[in-house]
Amino acid sequence: MSTVTVFGLCAAAVASLGLYGLITDPRPLRKIIAFNLLGSGVFLLFGVVGRRGAAAGIGNDPVPQALVITGIVVAFSATALAIALLLRLFQTTAFLEPSIRAAPGDDPDRAAS
């Protein structure tokens, strides 16, 4: 098995793990972690694609590398924004009621994700 095959399979598996977590875990913070895992799988896939395109003395096509670097920064920003929202929700509801348990997912118009 070549590098590309091993890590290609690994990328696909990691991405689907992230998908599974994102779908099933009711806790928003766990969804954020799962999203990061999913994103990491997608980036790895880009890496595998770039590795296949090694040429001209460069071991990994620089264009996918640049795309992944941009993608990592965007994913980090998304994580920061999501966590800030979550902490703010925790603050406001902790102030209003004893827990943030607002019956997750019960009422489509009010439910936490």
Next chain:
Amino acid sequence: MSIATVFEIVLAAVVLGLGVWTIVVPETFSATVGFVAYGLLVALVWVRLDAVDVALTEAAIGGGLGGVLLLGAAARLRDADLMAEKTPGTLRASAAALSVLMAAALAGAVLVLPDPAPTLAPAAVAKAGATSLSNPVTNVLMAFRAMDTMLEKIVLLLAVVGVWSLASDFAWGGRPGPRHEADPRGVLVFLARLLPPIGIVVGIHVLWAGADQPGGAFQGGAILASMWLLAIMTGLADTPSVSLRWIRLILVAGPGLFLVVGLVGLLFDDAFLSYPPALAKPLILGIEVTMTLTIAATLGLLLAGAPERSAQP
């Protein structure tokens, strides 16, 4: 099977195992720890894929600062964990089936990608002369696809705006995050006094090296940001008020300079975001230095969170 292949299979298996742990472990805090470990090992995968620039970024931003962000949130949300209801088993089973199907489809698609693979590596190398930088990734980021990089700087800026917009009205204009105090004789404070000078030197080196070797503004910025955070966490420094003009200037300096250079290119040179060949290297390095500062400030403030303390004590 060569030793390298065995190593790669083991690495992939460990990465996958950490991924599974991150998803299935009941406590969120353990999951974050798992994710940080995962991030560090994925950086190794990137090295194996011969993408050292990405490896540095993944270690610094994906695993490092992202991990700090998640750990902080997990610590603050700890009791929210107990309250969550479990997703019913049938749902989980069908989600698992769907995910496995997706994984199979993806794996299949990756395995049948065309051979020889299409690549832009030769083109990127051939055009490198226009910027006289020899790191092809920096060339792609700063020249060929400068538009994406500029937009992504705006994304970071918007994330800051978004995070700040979550302040309560009374804390608006104030300092982000709680004030940290640490035992002044503790080991953390010792580290916080010792590490930043080293970190700053390393950060600047990574930035500088980025012109010709792996490294660059993101990686350098992330290192600087982590030094700043260390100082904040130990109480040696405090987060700045978000209404301060200088902090705002630093936050927009990167994208702002990008825009200015772009517009100057539009007016006096070939095109928006083109660099005159003679000035390409100094211009790009100038933008990168500014961006490093901006990135360091942005990452630090994103980690610090929404303003929580009023500007007037």
Next chain:
Amino acid sequence: MLPPAPALEAITTPSGFLLVPSIAVPLTGVVLAFVLGDRYVRLVAYAIIPLGLAIAVTILVALRQSAGPLVYLLGAWPPPLGVALRADGVSAVMLAATAVVICAVAVYAHADFKDTATRAPFAFWILLLAIWAALDTIFVGGDLFTLYVALELLTFAAVPLVSLEGHPDTLRAAIRYLLFALLGSVLYLLGTALLYGGYGTLDIALLSHRIQAEPASFLAAALMTAGLLAKTALFPLHLWLPPAHAGAPAAASAILSGLVVKGSFFIIVRLWFKVMPALPGLPATQLLAALGASAIIFGSVLALRQQRLKLLVAYSTVAQLGYLFLMFPLAFEASGKLEDGNALSGGLLQAVSHATAKAAMFMAAGSIYARLGHDRLTDLHGLVRTMPLSVLAFALAGIALVGVQPSGASLAKELLLRAAAERGQWWWAVVLEAGGMLTAAYVVLVLAHALVPTDGRIASTGPALHVRNIAALVLALCSLSLGLLPWDSYLAVSHGSVSGFFAVETLTKTLSSVLGGVVLAILIAPWPHPDAYLTRWKMVASILGLFQRSCHRSVGCLERANHVLCQWPAASMFLLILALLFGALMVGAHTFRPG
């Protein structure tokens, strides 16, 4: 070997430089507003917005004089290494519509987000400009990854707008919106990775020449489509939209509902019509339109069941988004490709007219909320006397949505009907007609409540602001007169047989959809109607009651189904199922292609 790049799309055209300021000007606004800070944000926005409008108009003029699309190579690097900006007629129309809606919203928001050193105005004006920059990038971006970054920019600008008021409910809505949007964009990104792996470029023009019917491109197309559908909130992926759009401040709702969801829709259009017109095949387009039809039914019926005006308008958006997807099977030519024509023009006109009308509707609803301190439908009786202008704006926007001549929606409907007749797909014609009736139903419902006479005056808590009403009115009138504009220089519109305004046929059509709407409103809406006078005719009322009860039962089922679909696990699994289904249909269409 790969075919050589087509020359036309790889050179900067003479007026191509105009595309740069369409993105750079709002971005400059973002940067300036951020630095100058609290007291100057609105000032910066008001300086930038007219400039942006002027640029959009200039692009319209320049495109008319240019032989083909405007092209601009950023940094003078030709694709595939560099990134190109391209604007055809479709982009120019969307740019102009966006500029107009942003202007109206800026006027509307004048009083809500004053120049004070507080949090909300700072965020609002910066985010408004950022949304503009992101949308413009989406409309002119020529590279799939640039579109991805722009799409994320759009999401990051839209999400904080939802939670601007900081209530726990809006925070929950924002988290849900952000997470679902992120899931969507990751799937899109996954698709781009596969496309790059297959073809070594993400440039739209180059890809359209290189793309083949292969497993990787089918999977990429399916993943990207599903991800973008999640961001567009097409049924059954609409879980995030109603709480987010109803919870945001009115000016923000107008932008979110009118413009933001059109960004991802536009990328789907680019993907299916430009990148891979031969790839989807007829079954996938039929699935897309079937989802659209379900959106129309679910969205409209749920709109009729809402107790709050803003939620009603938000569910109306769910329904109207469905319309946008009816064009796909109608654009499918015998050649096995999706092609520009009446169907595409109809769909895009629908997008433009919905952008203007829905923004106006949310603005009117926001004025009502601001004045009364609530937006409970049953407490709006007699509103027309207190707030005649707001009710008028809502009514005009509603009429424009229903598709009364000469609104943009009516022209769009006509184009789509014509395409349906040409293709012999009569069932979509039925959906179009029924959709008009359903739209009429909820518009009539709101107006009936507002127009019903009451003895007491409505208690108003807030001030009356005429500027706001005028902004909403102008936008509604815009939408209502869109059908009169000369579209043929930008979109493929065959003008020949557009029927006259006062032709008997047109009038009867309009009347029948309004009457049908009245009946539906009476049958489906949950509470005792403002049609109290009906009780005088006991016979009619009792017969009606019979129908009403059976209607309520079936509507109850629909509501329960919607409730399930609005749960996170169900919605996200549907997202994956749709991705797999699209992939399977595309593969199937190519495997069992006749001949």
